[in-house]
Amino acid sequence: MKDLVEIRWHARGGQGAVTAAKFLAETALAGGKHVQAFPEYGPERMGAPIQAFTRLSAEPIRTYCSVVNPNVVTVLDPTLLDVVDVAQGFLPDSTLIVNTSDKPSKVREKLKLKSGKVFTVDASIIALEELGKPIPNTPMLGALIKVTGILDLGEVVKHFEEAFEGKFSPKIIEGNIKAIKRAFEEVKGE
Numbered sequence: 043m044k045d046l047v048e049i050r051w052h053a054r055g056g057q058g059a060v061t062a063a064k065f066l067a068e069t070a071l072a073g074g075k076h077v078q079a080f081p082e083y084g085p086e087r088m089g090a091p092i093q094a095f096t097r098l099s100a101e102p103i104r105t106y107c108s109v110v111n112p113n114v115v116t117v118l119d120p121t122l123l124d125v126v127d128v129a130q131g132f133l134p135d136s137t138l139i140v141n142t143s144d145k146p147s148k149v150r151e152k153l154k155l156k157s158g159k160v161f162t163v164d165a166s167i168i169a170l171e172e173l174g175k176p177i178p179n180t181p182m183l184g185a186l187i188k189v190t191g192i193l194d195l196g197e198v199v200k201h202f203e204e205a206f207e208g209k210f211s212p213k214i215i216e217g218n219i220k221a222i223k224r225a226f227e228e229v230k231g232e
Contacts, residue, residue, distance in 0.1 A: 045101065047192055048109040051094040052128050053118035055087060058179025062116075063094035066183060069193055069201040070098045078103050091126050098192060112136060116186055118165070118178045120144070129153050139185050139229070141165040141178045146232045161189050163229040165221075172221040173214070180218040184225030195226055 049066070053059035060081040067079035078097040083090070095109045111131040120142040122128060129138065134157040140149050146160040163185040165178035173180075180202075187193050199219050206215050 046097060046099045046103065046105075047114065047190070048112050049096040049098075049114040049116065049186070050109045050112040050131075051096070051116050051118065052122050052126055053092055053094070053179075054122070055083070055090050055092050056177075057118045058177050059092060059094045059116075059118050062118075062179040062183050063096045065202070065205065066096050066186070066193070067098065068205065069198055072201055073193065073197060075100060076102050078105075082108055091122055114139065114186065114190055116182050117141060118182055123149070123152060129155060132158055134158060137161065137189055139163070139182065139189055141182060143167070146230060150232065159189075159231060161185065161229050161231040163225050165225055168221050168224045168228065172224065173217040181221045181225035184222035185229035187222075188226045188229050189231065195223070198222065 051059040051063050064079040067077035071077045076099045081092060081094045083092040097103050111133050114137045115128055117128050117140040120140055136158040138158060139161045142149065142162050143164045144162055146162050149162060150160045163181065165181035166176040168181040169178050170176045187195055187198055199222065202219060203215060
């Protein structure tokens, strides 16, 4: 499928990667795309490395396995760069987005990436400043949307308001939307 976008999320339990993967899929679904979103973890506890996956396509998706060759890899916890091969299956045109204050060139060098695109955003700081908690999932969504262009920022914000109205206070929703928008603006690439 030529228009299939496969995203692999790396995080630690409790950082919201599964929620972000599902929210991205739900937003794309509301826009008429075919989607899949699912986690891959076992009995891990809070703080253990986990993966989540999102697939988006204009056509029905008939693949039912983990994302092996991702178009996009998002890393919510930079300490995972030392313990997980986040670049496994990385294609020459894949995109890596890492939650870190480091420059993209430093991440490329650390992972010895010879191809692909590398972006960084300090999603933990954005979340801390906008939400009062260093949970990086919504800022990473903002960075992913900016870098890939797979969804419109306005659609994401609107869907976020609709999806979480009644589940969270207006203050929390507003903080998350600010975090998404800030990361959208602050993400940096090489």
